Amino acid sequence: MTAMTILTNNRTSTVTDLTDSYRRLPEVLHLLQFGDSALPIGGFSFSNGLESAIQEGIVSDAPSLREFVLTVMHQSATSDGVALLCAHRAARSRDIETLMIVDRATFERKLNEETRLMTVRMGRKLTELADAIMADPLNHEWLGRIKRAQTAGTHPVSLALVLAALGVEARDAFGAQQYGIATTILGAALRLMRLSFVDTQKILLEATGTVAPAYEKVLDAELNDMASFLPMVDILAAVHVKGHVRMFMN
């Protein structure tokens, strides 16, 4: 730790640009496991608004898909991203009351129904999964509160709890969440559009490149700073709720 501090000071840098060589291998593997799109928490049944965007002809090819992914990720960084960072801070200090406040604020900022459904469904499943595979008292207590309907159980809070328990840093947890948003949309795209894996992997590579700058912008943001502006996606979600042909839940 001391060596690390000295090194970073010499480079006049902050803790946010620690190079990956300082990250322990177990942390890298935890990130791979919980950032994986195949994590069985139901992400595959959501498209983050892509399904109706395709049905309405707004997203039709790789360039429009790329734009859609980047916009949603950008807005997610300033909303769910901030929620995750606030929850991570609270989880680190084992402060369950603050976690409840973060969870409520996150839920109340989801103004469309399908997004609310997605966040609480994935949040609960992740907390259940974590409770089954690792022994963390805070996560266990959190699951109890979700089950007793004392808290909504949004996904950013669940992810922060799991990753904080595994010793993953806030920045990396933020990265895992942003990565998850990109892979959810791109995974849905492969099933909804005529695209190749090469197209989606190319978009994913560009999308992951936006995560570090996005983190720099929100690293010290607080709960009241959570904001997003996606009126088009909101309207698409409304169209989707009333749609007749649906493969995805949002």
Place this chain on the structure above:
Amino acid sequence: MQVHDTARELANYQNEPPQLRSGSFGKVGMVRLGFEPRPERTVLSTLHRRAPLIVQQALYWDEEMPALPCVSITSNAGGVLQGDRYLVEIEMAPKTQAHVNTQAATRIHEMDANYATQTQNLTLGADSYLEYMPFPIIPHKHSRFVQRTHISVDPTATLIYSEVLMPGRKYHKSELFQYDVFSSTVSAARPDGTSLFTEKFIIEPVLTNVSRLGAMGSFDVFGNVIVLTPKEHADRLLDAIDPAFDKAERLAIGASRLPNDAGLVFKVLGMETAPVNAAIRKFWSRVRQQVVGVPAPEKFLWA
């Protein structure tokens, strides 16, 4: 009122205007409206105002609701200027009804120092009904504006609050999305303090292309209507709305149920004010029909 605003999105705009200091005399506008029931109609019983915001007497011009006091908030400043701090408070006593609007579009003038803010506090008592429907907001080039709307709503009351945001002075040198900051936060709670929802958006066209797909896309005008109403009304209203992306008309409309059974949010995207206003008017009329039992009045001949 707090003169220095600590919002993150204003961090770069804390310099004082070379004209009147921010928040000084003439820069702090205030309107406080209180409505109370009388046997025949609701009356405007409390009126505090401070220029540049002005309110005159309530008028009863709505032929569909002759007992409805209609109040227009006007400004003698010709718009919102850098360093302005506005406060609008509307309090609806139980069993009151009112319609509050502005007289014309709110122009947020070009800025080269500081910013402007507006705080709105809306309080709705039991069985009250408020239509708060200001004219569109036009944020000029380099303007910075932060608005915070706090709503306290009884579970039996209904609020319809609409806001239309223009991209700028579209027909003045094609000024589209050239403002620095437009930030809006609307949060609602029950009278006991139980929070219901918060909608916050920050648009910073200089930093992020607002015309990206998913945000405004190719649309120019954004209409946002919040309807807080008992669940049975919200359910009926949602059933009646046909969300649509109409490419021929270049109009997109959708509504969603708010968290905690607070009501609905209705969004419209369009190219010009008129079709967006028309969609809002149609929805407004539906809300009124559902909650009060009568439609919205005919549009004025000159409007």
